[in-house]
Amino acid sequence: MPATPRDLPVWALAAASLRAGTPVALLCVVRSEGSSPGRQGFKMAITPDAVAGSVGGGIMEHKWVELARQQLRETDPAPLLRPQIHRREAPADRSGMMCSGEQDVLLWPLAPADLTAVDAIEKAMTRGTSGALQLSVARGLQFHPEKPGLASPAGAVPFYFYQPGPPWSYREQMGFRERLTIVGGGHVSLALSRVLATLDFHVTVLDDRADLPTFDANEFAHLRRIIRYEDVAREVPAGPNHYVVVMTVGYRTDAVVLRHLLPRAYRYLGVMGSAAKVAELRRGLAEEGFSEQAVAKLRGPIGLPISSQTPEEIAISIAAELIQVRHAALGAG
Structure with a gap:
């Protein structure tokens, strides 16, 4: 639930x-x-x-x-x-x-x-x-x-x-102060939603794939929606208490989502992937005309460095980074 x-x-x-x-x-x-x-x-x-x-x-x-x-x-x-x-x-x-x-x-x-x-x-x-x-x-x-x-x-x-x-x-x-949108409904998304169910985040999961088993099995998110990634900005409102984690099925769809979200202001905008993948995403966004300051806002690879391997371990590392950002924002360091 x-x-x-x-x-x-x-x-x-x-x-x-x-x-x-x-x-x-x-x-x-x-x-x-x-x-x-x-x-x-x-x-x-x-x-x-x-x-x-x-x-x-x-x-x-x-x-x-x-x-x-x-x-x-x-x-x-x-x-x-x-x-x-x-x-x-x-x-x-x-x-x-x-x-x-x-x-x-x-x-x-x-x-x-x-x-x-x-x-x-x-x-x-x-x-x-x-x-x-x-x-x-x-x-x-x-x-x-x-x-x-x-x-x-x-x-x-x-x-x-x-x-x-x-x-x-x-x-x-009243209610949740921090809101997290996970763009992508795969295995790590499901594991991350489960972890955040105990951490006082309101969780929304978005994906463009119908009949995705891990998306359908996600009973931990408050909202789940199937969308076109070209429309993602309408689904993810900007704000100082809004966190966004991008983990779609691959590089190309990650890039589509980031093109629409990068101009907007979030407390946290991160993308899952290796250092090489994230570097290539940053290079591509810069070539498309995004400013150095805009590209620098993108966090990645996301998650604290704990040598995580499984979806559950990766989720723990990402959740830890979100907690770190939340308390830095609150002045608790």
Whole structure:
């Protein structure tokens, strides 16, 4: 089955608890920097006897779970926003961890009135639709579904936004931040889709061949389409959070795809193949008039150098490179 957004279990537990009248609290990392184990956007749902999600693990997370459960025993629990500093020498707000980063954690006790918004978030994540979560003392917990036809241009709205307070506010887009398109539906494509099903990428697979067994067997991708490679640019929107891996049946079809995608801006554009093949692709694109800067954007051979041989090993190497690029983009190095 295709991967679901990382936070879906959190919202599912929160919604089920509110429907059942069980006390439940939301933990959310609203800010993070440095080597923080809990990154901005990490969440947990906590009830008296169940948890879902994570805000970074370790002793810090254990303390927050206990604090949340203590708050849930109060008659009128109040939200709590507190910094956590992961350094032993910090004069205050020490988390008990020594990662050297920082994070701000929000404890938000959910009330029956929050069920409408929480239920809408769970449904949106399950269906793969978009929207935005907003949390603030002034307005409480809100969910703003994306209206059809009014989607923001790629990158126009930050995925996460935190305004320190008082009065503080936090907003994030829901669902998958990173989107990967694999052009080519062969054996490595199938293996890569399987790996990325655990890595919080929305995966689309495109191919121009009907009745391709590995394409038909790919139950891990969110979308699969048979297209003409000459139309590939219409299927692969540009954007700072869009990654593209080209692995068609051969050199000639790779070149067709790259001619259409190279002028567009992606976080990552790579092509699978040997160093000799990729060099020949670059030479051909340059001869066709693509600038040196445009050709230099093309990554290849793709994948971290781990002497991979099988489709599964190659997929692991490519996934590792995508992770590396993702965290470099997020400033986590």
